[in-house]
Amino acid sequence: MKDTKPIPYSRQYIEKDEIQEITKVLKSDWITQGPKIREFEDALCSYTGARYAVAVSSGTAALHIACLAAEISGGSEVISSPITFAASSNCVLYCGGRPVFADIETDTANIDPIEIERHITGMTKAIIPVHFAGHPAALERINAVAKKNNLIVIEDAAHALGATYQDTKIGSCRYSDMTVFSFHPVKSITTGEGGAVLTNSKELYRKLLMLRNHGITKDGPWSTPEAAEVKGPWYYEQQFLGFNYRITDIQCAMGIIQMKRLDSFIRRRREIATEYNKVFSGLSWLELPRERNEINSAWHLYPVRVNKKAAPRYKRKKVFNQLRQKGLLVQVHYIPVYLHPYYESLGYRKGICPKAEDFYEREISIPLHPSMKNKDVRYVIETVKGI
Ligand SMILES: Cc1ncc(COP(=O)(O)O)c(C=O)c1O
Structure with a gap:
C-alpha cells in the first residue's frame, strides 16, 4: 500500500485565483443570474469558435435541453454509443425517445460511423456521438451520414473540452448542430457541477436559453417601447415547458479562471x-x-x-x-x-x-x-x- 494519499483516476485542480474570484462574487450583488454567466459563456465561445453558448447546471441538463431543442420526442430514435456514462442516452429517454446503440471502433472505443448507418430507420432523428476519454469521434464521417439522412448531430463532448479535431477545437460545432460539455470535477475544467451547450444556430440558441429557464422569455413582440407601454415593463412569457437548469455566478466565476488555465x-x-x-x-x-x-x-x-x-x-x-x-x-x-x-x-x-x-x-x-x-x-x- 502507498504510504501517501491514494491517487484518483482524475480530480479537479483549483488554486487561489478561483477562491478569490468566488469570494468576490459572494460579496457582490449577483450570486446567480448575474454578469459572470455571460462572461463564462463568452470564454467558451472564444476558446472553441462557436457562436453561442448556454451554460447550465450540469452536463446532464445540457444534454436534456439539447435533445429538447432538437425536438426529440415520443417515437424519435437517437443513435448513440454504449461506451459512455448513462447520461448520454438518458437524455433521449427524458424526451420520450428511444436510444439506439451502435457498436464502437476498436482503436478509440468511439461510435463507428458504419454501425450508425446500419441502425438508421425512418424514425431516426439524431445522432449523439460521445468523445470517449477526450478523443473525438469520427465527426466528419458522422456528419456526412447525418446530412445524407437529414439527422441532427449533438456531440457529447463531456470528456473533450480542449481536444482538437482536424485543427478545430471541439465545441466549434463544425460537424454538428450542438456540442455539450460537462464541468464536473473530473473533467477538463470544473465549476463544481455544471455544463454547457454550444451551437452556431441562433434559433437553437434562443430555444436553449428558454429551456434553461422554465421556457420563459422576456424578449418578444411586446418588448418594443410602445408594446411595453401596453403590457407593462415587468412582462415576460412562458412559451413552453422548460426547467430551472440555471448555473450560478459563483460557479461561473470559477469557470472563467479554469478556462484561462x-x-x-x-x-x-x-x-x-x-x-x-x-x-x-x-x-x-x-x-x-x-x-x-x-x-x-x-x-x-x-x-x-x-x-x-x-x-x-x-x-x-x-x-x-x-x-x-x-x-x-x-x-x-x-x-x-x-x-x-x-x-x-x-x-x-x-x-x-x-x-x-x-x-x-x-x-x-x-x-x-x-x-x-x-x-x-x-x-x-x-x-x-x-x-
Ligand atoms: C460522457 C458523459 N456525458 C455526460 C455526462 C454528464 O455530465 P454531468 O455529470 O455534468 O451531468 C458525463 C458525466 O460524467 C459523461 O461522462
Whole structure:
C-alpha cells in the first residue's frame, strides 16, 4: 500500500485565483443570474469558435435541453454509443425517445460511423456521438451520414473540452448542430457541477436559453417601447415547458479562471499520457489507447485494455484489485449503457454491441490528471510495471 494519499483516476485542480474570484462574487450583488454567466459563456465561445453558448447546471441538463431543442420526442430514435456514462442516452429517454446503440471502433472505443448507418430507420432523428476519454469521434464521417439522412448531430463532448479535431477545437460545432460539455470535477475544467451547450444556430440558441429557464422569455413582440407601454415593463412569457437548469455566478466565476488555465491543463494531461505511452509500450499484457492523426485528445482518461492473450493472472479484475490495493484509484469506463438493469427493463439485451462488451470486459482507467506531481506519475508507472 502507498504510504501517501491514494491517487484518483482524475480530480479537479483549483488554486487561489478561483477562491478569490468566488469570494468576490459572494460579496457582490449577483450570486446567480448575474454578469459572470455571460462572461463564462463568452470564454467558451472564444476558446472553441462557436457562436453561442448556454451554460447550465450540469452536463446532464445540457444534454436534456439539447435533445429538447432538437425536438426529440415520443417515437424519435437517437443513435448513440454504449461506451459512455448513462447520461448520454438518458437524455433521449427524458424526451420520450428511444436510444439506439451502435457498436464502437476498436482503436478509440468511439461510435463507428458504419454501425450508425446500419441502425438508421425512418424514425431516426439524431445522432449523439460521445468523445470517449477526450478523443473525438469520427465527426466528419458522422456528419456526412447525418446530412445524407437529414439527422441532427449533438456531440457529447463531456470528456473533450480542449481536444482538437482536424485543427478545430471541439465545441466549434463544425460537424454538428450542438456540442455539450460537462464541468464536473473530473473533467477538463470544473465549476463544481455544471455544463454547457454550444451551437452556431441562433434559433437553437434562443430555444436553449428558454429551456434553461422554465421556457420563459422576456424578449418578444411586446418588448418594443410602445408594446411595453401596453403590457407593462415587468412582462415576460412562458412559451413552453422548460426547467430551472440555471448555473450560478459563483460557479461561473470559477469557470472563467479554469478556462484561462485550460490549455495548461491539457498540456499536462498530454505530457503524462506521452510518458505512459512510452513506458507501457513494452508491457505485452497491456493494450494502450491510440490517438488518431487528425486528433489532439483532451486525455480525459488513460483507458488501457488488458490483453486477451495474456496469462490468466492478468485478468482485468485481478489487475484492477492489485492496482487499488497499491493506492491507485483506477476505475472502469464504462459498463455498456444498455446492460444496466433499467435499460434491460426497457428491452435492451446483452449482445447488441459485441465490440463494446469486449472493451468493457478489459478496460481500466489509469490515473491521469493535471494536478498529478511527477512523483505521482512515477509511482503510477512503477506500480503498473510491477503487476
Ligand atoms: C460522457 C458523459 N456525458 C455526460 C455526462 C454528464 O455530465 P454531468 O455529470 O455534468 O451531468 C458525463 C458525466 O460524467 C459523461 O461522462
